[in-house]
Amino acid sequence: MEAIQTMIIDVLGPFGPLMIVGLLGVFLILITLPVLLKREVDPLDKLRASNAASVGKTAKGDNLRAASGRDKLEKYSNFLEPQNEEEYSASKLNLMQAGYRSPNAVRIFHFVQFALGIFGLVGGTIYALIKMSQVTVETQQLVMMIGIPGILGYFLPKYWVTRRKATRQQEITNGFPDSLDMLLVCVEAGQSLDQSIVRVSNELRAGFPDLSDEFEIVSQEVKAGKDKNTVLRDMSERCGVPDITSFVTVLVQSQQFGTSIADALRVYSSEMRDKRVMRAEEAANKLPTKMTLATMMLTVPPLMVILIGPSIYAIVKNLA
Numbered sequence: 001m002e003a004i005q006t007m008i009i010d011v012l013g014p015f016g017p018l019m020i021v022g023l024l025g026v027f028l029i030l031i032t033l034p035v036l037l038k039r040e041v042d043p044l045d046k047l048r049a050s051n052a053a054s055v056g057k058t059a060k061g062d063n064l065r066a067a068s069g070r071d072k073l074e075k076y077s078n079f080l081e082p083q084n085e086e087e088y089s090a091s092k093l094n095l096m097q098a099g100y101r102s103p104n105a106v107r108i109f110h111f112v113q114f115a116l117g118i119f120g121l122v123g124g125t126i127y128a129l130i131k132m133s134q135v136t137v138e139t140q141q142l143v144m145m146i147g148i149p150g151i152l153g154y155f156l157p158k159y160w161v162t163r164r165k166a167t168r169q170q171e172i173t174n175g176f177p178d179s180l181d182m183l184l185v186c187v188e189a190g191q192s193l194d195q196s197i198v199r200v201s202n203e204l205r206a207g208f209p210d211l212s213d214e215f216e217i218v219s220q221e222v223k224a225g226k227d228k229n230t231v232l233r234d235m236s237e238r239c240g241v242p243d244i245t246s247f248v249t250v251l252v253q254s255q256q257f258g259t260s261i262a263d264a265l266r267v268y269s270s271e272m273r274d275k276r277v278m279r280a281e282e283a284a285n286k287l288p289t290k291m292t293l294a295t296m297m298l299t300v301p302p303l304m305v306i307l308i309g310p311s312i313y314a315i316v317k318n319l320a
Contacts, residue, residue, distance in 0.1 A: 098161045121149065175208030186199050217238075
């Protein structure tokens with residue numbers, strides 16, 4: 001044992017035994033996880049889940065979504081999905097607002113997080129072993145080499161979804177005033193609101209595909225017989241844009257009070273055009289402030305070199 005320990009220290013450095021123990025622990029965890037995740041389901045749990053589905057309630061510890069035989073991650077649902085209904089709904093809404101409307105989106109998202117985290121830890125461990133074989137590595141550096149890739153791999157999907165959500169909402173906000181104008185033209189031309197939504201969805205496909213998808217979903221759900229007010233509120237939740245939320249409120253109130261939809265669209269589309277102009281003016285007013293730092297960094301140093309450089313060169317030359 002002393003000879004093996006001496007050989008490990010010679011190859012991996014003073015922290016070689018600790019590294020071997022850590023790798024052994026990670027290896028045992030990777031071996032144990034499939035066994036834990038593939039455990040047999042208790043028949044009582046199956047009976048409880050079927051009763052909860054029939055009543056329309058979700059019991060704690062059961063799946064929050066109906067199982068699908070084609071889903072290979074179904075057996076890991078208890079590990080990959082939040083078991084709390086509120087957390088599951090919030091995660092599903094967040095992914096839906098980012099454009100991921102698949103029934104398995106929550107499960108796939110958590111699986112990617114877990115997989116990238118494990119790959120990051122494995123990659124960091126391999127890099128740390130290579131580095132330790134070349135130079136002496138301190139404990140703090142060793143922890144950073146192994147931990148940072150794992151943390152980055154775990155949070156990378158969340159960062160991607162956040163950026164995708166922000167980009168999608170910005171695209172919907174940019175295209176919404178144009179869609180209102182087209183919707184107003186269609187309504188004033190004599191088409192119904194449902195027909196106008198279908199026409200706007202087709203016309204917006206090339207320029208604003210995300211907004212076109214939302215209008216298409218609304219038209220399909222209305223054709224399926226779903227209540228129009230519920231469909232419009234679902235659209236505002238999927239988009240997560242304040243302008244569309246206000247638009248849905250205007251349409252719902254117009255239908256409830258029996259006022260003209262064309263008049264409501266005319267007033268609201270005018271407000272949206274004014275709001276778009278104000279957003280453009282706001283962005284233009286922010287531009288000089290953003291350019292100030294870059295202007296100072298790129299202009300002041302060359303100017304100082306041009307003005308003071310010859311004097312400094314002459315002084316240095318006279319002293320020499």
